[in-house]
Structures are given as structure tokens and as C-alpha cells.
Amino acid sequence: MSENAISVRNLYRYFGALKAVQGVSFDIPHGSVCGFVGANGAGKTTTMRILASLDYPTMGTAEICGYNVVSHPDEVRRLIGWMPDHFGNYEHMTVAEYLDFYARALGYKGKERRLRVQEVMEFTDLVPLAERFSNKLSKGNTQRLGLGRALLQDPQILIMDEPAAGLDPKARVELKSLIRVLASEGKTIFISSHILSELGEMCDSLLFINGGRIVHHGDAESLKRGTEQAGGYLYDVQILGDPEALSSWCLLQPGVEFTEARKYGGRLNIQGDNVEDAADVLRRMIKDGLQITEFHREERNLEDAFIDMLGRIERGEVSAAAPTGGRAIRPPVPPPLPTAATEPAEEDKTLNSSSN
Numbered sequence: 001m002s003e004n005a006i007s008v009r010n011l012y013r014y015f016g017a018l019k020a021v022q023g024v025s026f027d028i029p030h031g032s033v034c035g036f037v038g039a040n041g042a043g044k045t046t047t048m049r050i051l052a053s054l055d056y057p058t059m060g061t062a063e064i065c066g067y068n069v070v071s072h073p074d075e076v077r078r079l080i081g082w083m084p085d086h087f088g089n090y091e092h093m094t095v096a097e098y099l100d101f102y103a104r105a106l107g108y109k110g111k112e113r114r115l116r117v118q119e120v121m122e123f124t125d126l127v128p129l130a131e132r133f134s135n136k137l138s139k140g141n142t143q144r145l146g147l148g149r150a151l152l153q154d155p156q157i158l159i160m161d162e163p164a165a166g167l168d169p170k171a172r173v174e175l176k177s178l179i180r181v182l183a184s185e186g187k188t189i190f191i192s193s194h195i196l197s198e199l200g201e202m203c204d205s206l207l208f209i210n211g212g213r214i215v216h217h218g219d220a221e222s223l224k225r226g227t228e229q230a231g232g233y234l235y236d237v238q239i240l241g242d243p244e245a246l247s248s249w250c251l252l253q254p255g256v257e258f259t260e261a262r263k264y265g266g267r268l269n270i271q272g273d274n275v276e277d278a279a280d281v282l283r284r285m286i287k288d289g290l291q292i293t294e295f296h297r298e299e300r301n302l303e304d305a306f307i308d309m310l311g312r313i314e315r316g317e318v319s320a321a322a323p324t325g326g327r328a329i330r331p332p333v334p335p336p337l338p339t340a341a342t343e344p345a346e347e348d349k350t351l352n353s354s355s356n
């Protein structure tokens with residue numbers, strides 16, 4: 001068996017002059033859950049579509065269980081379940097018919113097909129909606145149907161592009177628990193999302209992409225620690241009286257940054273790597289007459305850590321190719337911009353438009 005379920009090396013994808021993916025490398029071991037995080041347009045869908053063998057890289061390699069996605073798409077498609085961010089449902093086709101249609105396309109026949117469709121509907125809790133038209137489902141049930149479709153051939157690897165986008169909190173929790181069950185069955189799951197805190201809870205590792213480059217690959221804790229050490233610690237401070245007194249005081253203090261106003265005070269970032277630094281700040285506040293009612297260290301959340309890290313990359317304090325924590329990523333060697341010969345072929349464009 002290949003060492004990793006997913007392996008990507010120096011992957012590039014250009015659309016004309018637009019560099020959507022620029023030298024991405026990462027590995028995802030078998031049986032792990034990896035979250036893929038990045039802003040709009042960061043390159044997540046492009047990378048995932050290449051992994052799903054729906055698009056070709058401009059340069060570099062991507063492998064699923066050791067199979068190159070370009071030279072062995074059939075093997076790759078047998079191994080993965082692909083859940084795109086948008087997919088079409090057919091009018092006048094019920095949930096059961098929709099799944100049955102895809103099960104036929106995958107080659108299931110007779111009793112085995114009916115059994116598989118039934119199993120998938122049970123897993124995704126779609127049995128009560130089996131006769132409902134597939135294009136008349138709520139967003140949450142539509143996502144269940146998409147997941148069901150991706151699970152029909154019981155894939156080893158699930159690639160899910162923003163499956164929780166647009167779901168209400170209840171549908172989100174339900175989807176998360178389905179993903180947990182799949183992970184506990186040993187499936188490898190590669191899942192993209194904008195909601196970092198959600199991914200942090202369920203993923204073994206997080207892969208951050210920014211401007212087509214990987215900026216961090218590690219677990220949620222290593223990201224938090226990496227930015228904490230570099231960026232100080234956050235404290236919630238509340239005072240009696242005018243909360244603006246706190247922000248004004250911070251302006252004059254080296255190593256103390258007022259990061260967010262709150263009803264009775266604010267959130268401060270205190271530079272330093274031990275509690276003595278914070279104790280010193282507290283002592284100075286009291287000495288200067290601030291009436292402190294609350295002073296406690298806050299857990300840095302993933303959003304804070306990610307934003308800190310992007311800020312440090314923008315300021316040139318760290319390189320995008322040398323992440324602040326987790327596994328080191330080899331710096332990419334950029335290829336020249338594609339010429340007519342390296343532009344995606346006509347058939348590629350067909351693939352692009354038919355993936356959903």
C-alpha cells in the first residue's frame with residue numbers, strides 16, 4: 001500500500017496568466033482527516049478538482065494511494081468519493097431515483113444496487129425523503145444527498161469541497177457527526193471550509209492555503225502555539241469607568257497592543273513569552289490608576305492564529321513556504337508562465353465545465 005492516501009508535489013495550476021495554485025506540496029496519511037482552509041479564491045477548489053481527476057495540473061504531481069491522477073484517472077475515481085461545492089440535481093427525479101441513477105453509472109446491478117442505495121439513504125438519514133424530488137430539498141438535505149452520492153461506491157478517500165457552506169447550525173452539527181462516523185470507519189477525509197473553528201475540532205491536521213501557496217500544515221494546536229510564541233498572548237481586560245481609558249493607556253505602552261474594544265474594556269495582545277510579562281503589565285495598569293475588574297488570558301482561536309500568520313507573511317516576517325508550525329513544506333520552484341503548449345487542452349475545458 002502507498003505510504004499516503006493523498007500526496008501532492010509542487011503542484012501548479014495556471015488559468016492563462018492567473019496563478020491559481022503555485023507549487024503546492026503536502027501529504028495526507030491513510031485514515032486521517034485533513035481540513036483545507038483558505039480565503040475565497042485561495043486555490044482550494046482548484047487543488048481538489050485536480051485530486052478528483054477533473055482537471056489537469058499545469059505542472060507537478062498529485063497521487064491518490066500512489067496513483068497519479070493524470071495518468072491513472074480510472075483507478076483514482078474508483079478510490080475517491082467527490083463532493084463538489086455545487087452540484088446539479090435533476091428535476092422530477094426523486095432522492096431514491098437520483099442515487100439509483102449514480103449507482104447504475106458506477107456499475108452496481110440488481111439486488112446489490114438496491115442494497116447499496118438503501119444503505120446510503122440510511123446512513124445519510126434520507127429514507128423518509130426517498131420519494132421527495134431531489135431538486136426540492138432543503139440545503140441541509142441537499143448536502144446529505146451530495147454526501148450520499150459520494151459514498152455510493154464506499155470510497156476509501158472522501159474529498160469534500162465546502163460541504164458545510166450555507167448550512168444552518170443544526171444541519172452543520174449533523175453533517176459534522178456524519179463526517180466523524182466516516183472518519184471512525186478509517187476513511188481518509190480531505191475537507192475544505194471557511195469555518196476554522198469547526199475544522200479544528202474534527203481534523204487531525206489543517207492545511208492552510210493563501211494565494212495558491214501552502215502557508216501551514218500541522219494540527220490546530222501547533223498553529224495556535226506558533227503564532228502565540230511569535231505574536232504574544234491575548235488578554236481580556238475589564239475596567240470600571242470609561243473603557244476608552246484602557247485603549248489610551250495601551251497606546252503609551254511598548255509591547256501592549258489594544259486589539260479589540262469590548263463593552264467594559266478590551267482585548268489586549270501582550271508581547272512576551274511568560275506570565276511575568278503579563279503580571280508586569282497588570283502591575284503598571286494598577287499603578288497608573290486603571291480600576292481593573294477582570295484580567296485573564298484568552299485562548300487564541302484559530303481565526304486569530306490564521307490572521308496573525310497571514311499578517312506576518314505580508315510583512316515579510318515569515319515566508320509562505322516556511323510555515324510557522326507543523327510540517328515543513330519544501331519551497332516550490334516556480335515554472336515559467338504557461339505558453340500555448342502548456343495551456344490546458346480543449347478536453348480539459350470540457351472537464352472543467354462538467355465536473356458538477
Ligand code: ATP
Binds near residue numbers: 038041047
Ligand atoms: P472559494 O472559497 O471562493 O471557493 P477557492 O479557494 O476554492 O475559493 P479556487 O476556486 O480554487 O479558489 O480559485 C482560485 C483562483 O482561480 C480564483 O482566482 C479563481 O477565480 C480562479 N479560477 C478557478 N477556476 C478557474 C477557471 N476554470 N478559469 C479561470 N480561472 C479560474
